[in-house]
Amino acid sequence: MIPFDDRGLLLGDGLFETLLAVDGAPIDLVAHLDRMAAGCAAVGLPDLDRAKAAGAIARAVQELGAERAAVRLTLTAGSGGRGLDRPQPPVIRLFATAAPAPAPTAPARLATAAARRNEGSPASRWKTLAYLDNVLARREALAAGADEALMLNNRGEVACAGAANLFWTTGGRLLTPALDCGVLAGVMRGRVLSAARAMGVETIEVAAPRAVLDEAEALFLTNSLIGVRPVGELDGRAFGPSPLVEALARAA
Amino acid sequence: MIPFDDRGLLLGDGLFETLLAVDGAPIDLVAHLDRMAAGCAAVGLPDLDRAKAAGAIARAVQELGAERAAVRLTLTAGSGGRGLDRPQPPVIRLFATAAPAPAPTAPARLATAAARRNEGSPASRWKTLAYLDNVLARREALAAGADEALMLNNRGEVACAGAANLFWTTGGRLLTPALDCGVLAGVMRGRVLSAARAMGVETIEVAAPRAVLDEAEALFLTNSLIGVRPVGELDGRAFGPSPLVEALARAA
Numbered sequence: 001m002i003p004f005d006d007r008g009l010l011l012g013d014g015l016f017e018t019l020l021a022v023d024g025a026p027i028d029l030v031a032h033l034d035r036m037a038a039g040c041a042a043v044g045l046p047d048l049d050r051a052k053a054a055g056a057i058a059r060a061v062q063e064l065g066a067e068r069a070a071v072r073l074t075l076t077a078g079s080g081g082r083g084l085d086r087p088q089p090p091v092i093r094l095f096a097t098a099a100p101a102p103a104p105t106a107p108a109r110l111a112t113a114a115a116r117r118n119e120g121s122p123a124s125r126w127k128t129l130a131y132l133d134n135v136l137a138r139r140e141a142l143a144a145g146a147d148e149a150l151m152l153n154n155r156g157e158v159a160c161a162g163a164a165n166l167f168w169t170t171g172g173r174l175l176t177p178a179l180d181c182g183v184l185a186g187v188m189r190g191r192v193l194s195a196a197r198a199m200g201v202e203t204i205e206v207a208a209p210r211a212v213l214d215e216a217e218a219l220f221l222t223n224s225l226i227g228v229r230p231v232g233e234l235d236g237r238a239f240g241p242s243p244l245v246e247a248l249a250r251a252a
Numbered sequence: 253m254i255p256f257d258d259r260g261l262l263l264g265d266g267l268f269e270t271l272l273a274v275d276g277a278p279i280d281l282v283a284h285l286d287r288m289a290a291g292c293a294a295v296g297l298p299d300l301d302r303a304k305a306a307g308a309i310a311r312a313v314q315e316l317g318a319e320r321a322a323v324r325l326t327l328t329a330g331s332g333g334r335g336l337d338r339p340q341p342p343v344i345r346l347f348a349t350a351a352p353a354p355a356p357t358a359p360a361r362l363a364t365a366a367a368r369r370n371e372g373s374p375a376s377r378w379k380t381l382a383y384l385d386n387v388l389a390r391r392e393a394l395a396a397g398a399d400e401a402l403m404l405n406n407r408g409e410v411a412c413a414g415a416a417n418l419f420w421t422t423g424g425r426l427l428t429p430a431l432d433c434g435v436l437a438g439v440m441r442g443r444v445l446s447a448a449r450a451m452g453v454e455t456i457e458v459a460a461p462r463a464v465l466d467e468a469e470a471l472f473l474t475n476s477l478i479g480v481r482p483v484g485e486l487d488g489r490a491f492g493p494s495p496l497v498e499a500l501a502r503a504a
Contacts, residue, residue, distance in 0.1 A: 012264035116372025130382035154406035
């Protein structure tokens, strides 16, 4: 339980990580702790206690006992301070929960949402507790009969999905929005970029208007729970299977 | 205490109100409940239970027993759902806390922050739990030796302060950013606009670049706790007292 004066609850002042654990072992644990630690530095919170974070994750996974677990590690700026101003120093609150991981799903059906990513906030590059814009984008997508949102930023550039990074292929090249488009530096995003380069595929991080996706050959989503998930439809346009996407899914 | 699976805590999925209570009586209670109810509709949450909200506020004020109390009413989307998707229907969690109201302060010293308001999200017009951008903007202002942030939106237009609306005067007219600049529809903002019109002052809600403030005669901030607070300094430029601002402060 969390007290009423927790800044994560009151202001979204904190960070989280979502990761997969298979047979009790968290996947890419170091990369997730690295990102949370970098997020702490970016938003001015004290250094992450990695041992405590890893211990909380291990306990949550063990208690659940599932073969495939979705783990959420949550860090808040703790209690108190007056209004927006944190106490000095903040006393971090850290906890982890686990649930059975969602089953692999069919290709995603995307709809472009009106709610935008905030490329002008440093928080848009990190996995913060202030995630309401993405909740609203997902709501729009569900209302449109899709199951995930395509989010643009305020410049109209392609950013990401509600809970995933976005990639597309054109002419054998692999493209994804640059981080300064208001994009989370996803752990699986990084793995896919590395895997593509190792396969000799040209990769481009780009600021691209929405119209660029009309020329794309294939689209896919990535996050640590779903890995690589093909997009079967975007705003009513259908996409078929792609050998390149399938090869990346195996390699990442 | 709040459970670990609360969506306000995990995702910033909720709303809040901050209001003043004097001698046990909440000021502008109906306007604050109206705004929270409108916010619920805007972000797709169930209708606000006004009686429950008013009761929580009354209990918090009574328990504190202060002559002037700062009351915070917090509403979350409740527990559960999977990832971004809310349970259907969400079961709202609602609570209020009270603290002695901050004493009236000296004129504000503002510094323009790099962190931007997200004019492209419907959430930017409401008082949501996803308030981290404003926390970060305030941090920047404090680091710059100021005590409050001036926030622009991604188009570079003037939006608001970290925890207040912003007004300025030019040639006897009163200006404030339009709501679609990514601005909270503040209760005190509305009172000041009404008071100005009643005094025969021309009011303009405007999309204005930062440079417009270099031509301003006086600046001030508003929120329900501070009322009208003059700005004494913006990015090192000093502002003296303004008879128009003082008149508005008395009238609002």
